[in-house]
Amino acid sequence: MDLSDAYANAAHIPGAADYPPRWQAAAAALREGLEAQGRFRRLSYGPGARQVLDLCLPEAAPRGLVVFVHGGYWLRFSASDWTHLAAGPLAAGWAVALPSYDLCPAVRIAQITTQVASAITCAASELPGPLRLTGHSAGGHLVARMLAPGMLPADVAARVEKVVPVSPLSDLRPLMQTAMNADLRLDESEARAESPLFQPVPEVPVTVWVGGAERPAFLDQARWLGAAWSCPVQVEPGRHHFDVVEGLERPEHPLCAALLSDQASAG
Incomplete structure (x- = not known):
């Protein structure tokens, strides 16, 4: 069975082509403002040109560090497309790190996972305090993977307080039946x-977030992870795959609150 359409988001979102330019413009605007205030740094965490992370700092001493990992099916985008999503945590007093990573087919997904672990370790070395991890789509997969035993150094893993995968891919096996697997090369x-679905249940609090208007395959992926990990799955009404992550732009939004609050979200 060909599952390409089941995992095709843009084809089912009105005006989908308009979203990336808007993301890029909003990201550039926030980044330029932070640079002008000396609150933005770009750090290398590995030897490759894409093995860099953007570090955004709040106005005062940070309460801790949020890491946002971008999506794009491990095939597209970079951290520079998503700087605007740091706005909510920054307003709430958190620093935000946004890593880029090498893309398929130049590397395999397992290598990207390792790169993200290195990026988080690098970012954690820059600032003290607790860590909160979030990511969208393939980025949701990647932050969930960070909870596998031994993925992060013990001292870094001990600082992770909460993880919020947004529209994550939790079981990668269906992607072998899509056209994109020519580049992903999954076996x-x-x-x-x-697949996070097959990891041990983490001790760190996890809230899975997904849009109510997303493709059924993504609702399934979110619910599978919630069931496997016995963690809450929050379905945000009316949100599709491209706008479900916008809540991170505002500290008062329930998505941002789920990431930054001191309590685990209810199911």
Whole structure:
């Protein structure tokens, strides 16, 4: 069975082509403002040109560090497209790190997972305090992978207080039946090894977030992870795959509150 359409988001979102330019413009505007105030740094965490992370700082000493990992099916985008999503945590007093990473088909998903772990370790070395992890789509997959035993150094893992995967891909096996697998190059072994669904249940509080107007496949992926990890799944009414992450722009939005609050969200 060909599942390409089941995992095709843009084809089912009105005006989908307008979203990336808007993201890029909003990201550039916030980044330029932070740079003008000396509150933005770009750091290398590895030898490759894409192995960099953007670090955004609040006005006062940070309460801790949020890491946002971007999506794009491990095939597209970079941290520079998503700086605007740092706005909510910044307003709430948190620093925000946004890593880029190498893309398929130049690397495999397992290598991207390792790169994100290195990026988080690098960002954590820059600032003290607690860590909160979030990511969208493939980025949701990647932050969920960080909870696998031994993925992060013990001292970094001990600082992770909460993880909020947004519209995550939790079981990669269906992607082997999509056209994009020509570039992802997933086989059964890697798909299973890279699927958060098959990791041990983490001790860190997790809230899975997904839009109510998303493709059924993404609602399934979110619910599978919630069931496997016995964690809450928040379905945000009316949100599709491209706008479900916008809540991170505002500290009062329930998505941002789920990430930054000191309590685990209710199911």
